[in-house]
Amino acid sequence: EDKVVQSPLSLVVHEGDTVTLNCSYEVTNFRSLLWYKQEKKAPTFLFMLTSSGIEKKSGRLSSILDKKELFSILNITATQTGDSAIYLCAVEETSGTYKYIFGTGTRLKVLA
Amino acid sequence: NAGVTQTPKFQVLKTGQSMTLQCAQDMNHNSMYWYRQDPGMGLRLIYYSASEGTTDKGEVPNGYNVSRLNKREFSLRLESAAPSQTSVYFCASTQGVEPQHFGDGTRLSIL
Numbered sequence: 001e002d003k004v005v006q007s008p009l010s011l012v013v014h015e016g017d018t019v020t021l022n023c024s025y026e027v028t029n030f031r032s033l034l035w036y037k038q039e040k041k042a043p044t045f046l047f048m049l050t051s052s053g054i055e056k057k058s059g060r061l062s063s064i065l066d067k068k069e070l071f072s073i074l075n076i077t078a079t080q081t082g083d084s085a086i087y088l089c090a091v092e093e094t095s096g097t098y099k100y101i102f103g104t105g106t107r108l109k110v111l112a
Numbered sequence: 113n114a115g116v117t118q119t120p121k122f123q124v125l126k127t128g129q130s131m132t133l134q135c136a137q138d139m140n141h142n143s144m145y146w147y148r149q150d151p152g153m154g155l156r157l158i159y160y161s162a163s164e165g166t167t168d169k170g171e172v173p174n175g176y177n178v179s180r181l182n183k184r185e186f187s188l189r190l191e192s193a194a195p196s197q198t199s200v201y202f203c204a205s206t207q208g209v210e211p212q213h214f215g216d217g218t219r220l221s222i223l
Binding site for chain 2: 006034041042043048088099100102105
């Protein structure tokens with residue numbers, strides 16, 4: 001059965017800390033891996049990763065994919081209170097229908 | 113830029129009542145999805161529609177039905193609501209290599 005596992009489930013840090021969120025997957029027909037940030041409402045898109053070893057960056061956030069070891073990490077440097085959210089990892093699979101399998105998410109709380 | 117619009121935003125039902133959650137997207141996407149989100153469970157796929165005229169079951173379809181009315185609209189129906197269906201429901205759409213775009217969710221409570 002296809003699955004996506006995120007760790008840790010929750011994390012509390014102080015402003016300025018660096019955090020690493022993990023996502024491992026077992027998906028038969030892998031197409032891409034996506035990271036989303038969810039605050040109060042809809043998940044908002046952060047990164048889409050399709051190739052191993054190529055880091056994607058956006059400001060203080062970065063992510064990388066390892067297709068051999070089947071995992072991805074999301075790094076956040078110099079955390080701010082506005083980074084407090086649930087971070088969701090999803091794997092898009094394709095067997096002709098492009099379904100997404102989500103992990104349970106990591107709840108990050110950044111204290112001032 | 114409306115994106116994905118869900119109605120209603122909140123709803124309280126009694127056990128056994130029926131209701132339909134509405135979702136519409138204005139991005140001309142082929143694929144649309146319904147998820148439920150429960151504490152500690154992430155997003156679980158209920159049903160999806162890869163293209164207009166097709167629908168398929170996801171991970172947790174029991175107790176739900178869907179209709180892909182046209183390319184823009186994808187509705188989710190609860191025929192006989194149960195307390196276990198209390199959740200936040202999200203609709204999403206995508207096409208090609210784009211990431212999924214989500215609506216703001218419907219918070220549903222069943223008493």
